[in-house]
Amino acid sequence: MFRLIHISDLHLGPLPAARIRDLASKRILGYVNWRRNRSRAFGDDVEAALIAAIAAERPDHVVVTGDLVNIALAGEYATASAFLGLLGSGDVVSAIPGNHDAYVPGAARRARKAWATYMTADTGEPTGWPYVRRRGDIAIVGASSAVASGPFMATGTFSEEQEERLAIALDKLGRAGLCRVVLIHHPPVKGATAWHKRLSGASRFRKVIARYGAELILHGHTHQPTRLSLAGPKGNVPVIGVSAATQRPDGEHPAAGFNLFDIEKIDAGFQIWHRLMQVTPGGAFAETRSEEIVSPGP
Ligand SMILES: [Fe+2]
Numbered sequence: 001m002f003r004l005i006h007i008s009d010l011h012l013g014p015l016p017a018a019r020i021r022d023l024a025s026k027r028i029l030g031y032v033n034w035r036r037n038r039s040r041a042f043g044d045d046v047e048a049a050l051i052a053a054i055a056a057e058r059p060d061h062v063v064v065t066g067d068l069v070n071i072a073l074a075g076e077y078a079t080a081s082a083f084l085g086l087l088g089s090g091d092v093v094s095a096i097p098g099n100h101d102a103y104v105p106g107a108a109r110r111a112r113k114a115w116a117t118y119m120t121a122d123t124g125e126p127t128g129w130p131y132v133r134r135r136g137d138i139a140i141v142g143a144s145s146a147v148a149s150g151p152f153m154a155t156g157t158f159s160e161e162q163e164e165r166l167a168i169a170l171d172k173l174g175r176a177g178l179c180r181v182v183l184i185h186h187p188p189v190k191g192a193t194a195w196h197k198r199l200s201g202a203s204r205f206r207k208v209i210a211r212y213g214a215e216l217i218l219h220g221h222t223h224q225p226t227r228l229s230l231a232g233p234k235g236n237v238p239v240i241g242v243s244a245a246t247q248r249p250d251g252e253h254p255a256a257g258f259n260l261f262d263i264e265k266i267d268a269g270f271q272i273w274h275r276l277m278q279v280t281p282g283g284a285f286a287e288t289r290s291e292e293i294v295s296p297g298p
């Protein structure tokens, strides 16, 4: 059995003191927004409880589907690196960036450099998306939808180049009989987000899944613990989101949570036991939902 934990949207604080020069561009809006809302809604106490709850489950691997930071200031990358370090080394933790990690032009490149150890392919390739990492019967395929967008926008992009690379990877990994777990920050399902938060190029992503399939698609961005699906060649592929990982339990958004998957290879594919764990008003994480997913396999 392989135990995989999925977290997302940490929006780690506090923000380092920003110089007025750093706040030019879209960052000024993000800074005001963080001061007004996010610093209240996201908590250090939840962060500590989250790390303890994850450690208690003794996962084989942890995946982080983006939005580690808020407005992509240099000091925020270091905070996020320290957080990732608490989860484990790059052998047992994989990450992809979200739109907040790519908040302004050039930020996405800096995020990949800062968190390279969690985003590097098994082949050692430091560039290009998606990357592929194999752990036992599991293949982690990390795509990136993170691009800088205009003021009041939180869109993502799935490029033609990634479409091609994802198709090649899923075909190859499927033939090898692996449980293919695809990571992407923005949900690739039609209508899953408001227009200003959508994934452009999502139809490219859906086309690849329809043709080659996947066993699990994990995303963040919505801050909602949702279960959607995309059509695959052998039936529906589960598309699973999660609440923001450090969201306080008393806010307007769903309380902080993580997805826990126990994955077992069976004769005709994979049996996946999915549990959603969320923080309670008392501060501890507890199971709030569970389901069995039987995947027909590649
Ligand atoms: Fe987010």
Ligand SMILES: [Fe+2]
Pocket: 067, 098, 099, 100, 154, 185, 220, 221, 222
């Ligand atoms: Fe996001």
